[in-house]
Amino acid sequence: MEEKNKHVLRNSVVIKVLGSNVPFPMCSLELRRQWSKYGGFHLTSIGMDWILCSFKTEEAVEEVLNGGPWFIGGHIVGMDRWNGEFDPYSFKGITAPIWIQFPCLPLYCWDEDNLSRIASRFGTPMYIDGNPFRWGKRDFAQVYVKIDLEKKLSNGVWVEGSACRFFQWVEYEKVDLLCYHCGRVSHNKDDCPDEVTQGTRDQASSKVVADKPGNVIPEASSGMIKLEYGPWIHVHFKNNRSVKA
Incomplete structure (x- = not known):
């Protein structure tokens, strides 16, 4: 099941807004507005102010990671491709x-x-x-x-x-x-x-x-x-x- 879940998450990105008190609904609204051109994606709040963005294609992930800079409410967005070693207590890879x-x-x-x-x-x-x-x-x-x-x-x-x-x-x-x-x-x-x-x-x-x-x-x-x-x-x-x- 773990391997199956990893496969489902293969086109996902973890992000964190570098600003205090930025609510998830605001992040969701802004990201959908800015990233709609990359096709559909799903957003999930995973705690510690981290957000998981799951895209339909590998191409969309590359576009988002290499695009930007991305801002929400004037705050810059840090991000990385999700992998099994992701630690919400660390900024490793971000x-x-x-x-x-x-x-x-x-x-x-x-x-x-x-x-x-x-x-x-x-x-x-x-x-x-x-x-x-x-x-x-x-x-x-x-x-x-x-x-x-x-x-x-x-x-x-x-x-x-x-x-x-x-x-x-x-x-x-x-x-x-x-x-x-x-x-x-x-x-x-x-x-x-x-x-x-x-x-x-x-x-x-x-x-x-x-x-x-x-x-x-x-x-x-x-x-x-x-x-x-x-x-x-x-x-x-x-x-x-x-x-x-």
Whole structure:
């Protein structure tokens, strides 16, 4: 019977809306409106704010997983193909395509190769917004990236540039349910299971070499870093005109 049930679920996707207090009826209404072009599908609430979407064809599953980004009530939707190892207490395998923004990126890095190179440190780059060389049209660079939601969202990365090694900040679009304590999605700071005081261990062993309100950067020799989080990490875009990365 287990194998039979798995066969029935072979064209199913598990999703979770990255926002608090989004009722199932609202999710159902929005998903049916957005995904109706992929044919019929069945929606089931399976607890812990997870929803199972069962499609009729494999093609529909691929279209949904590779499409998007999908939003419900302004909140981004994380998803993955259902399999027998699905755990409602974990975000393992769950991804979401997210627009990320690089504020104050050095101008000599404003090309598709460098943007893709830097974006790959956060996930799998898919699209670059517009023409990166039209500097007069914007004050930031942004890339569409598929991100693993099980991992902590990085506040930025060190980049080996031709002129020098620099730290590049990153901001995320519409990832509203983000813990400012541990940097993970799916819960707020008040519900964070991590008992360690925010940033204490990092700040105790770090030397401040650059500053942003409420944040510190360890010295360059520490390599990949872990930083504090805050409202500044969120960003919203008015227009998303993109080209393939």
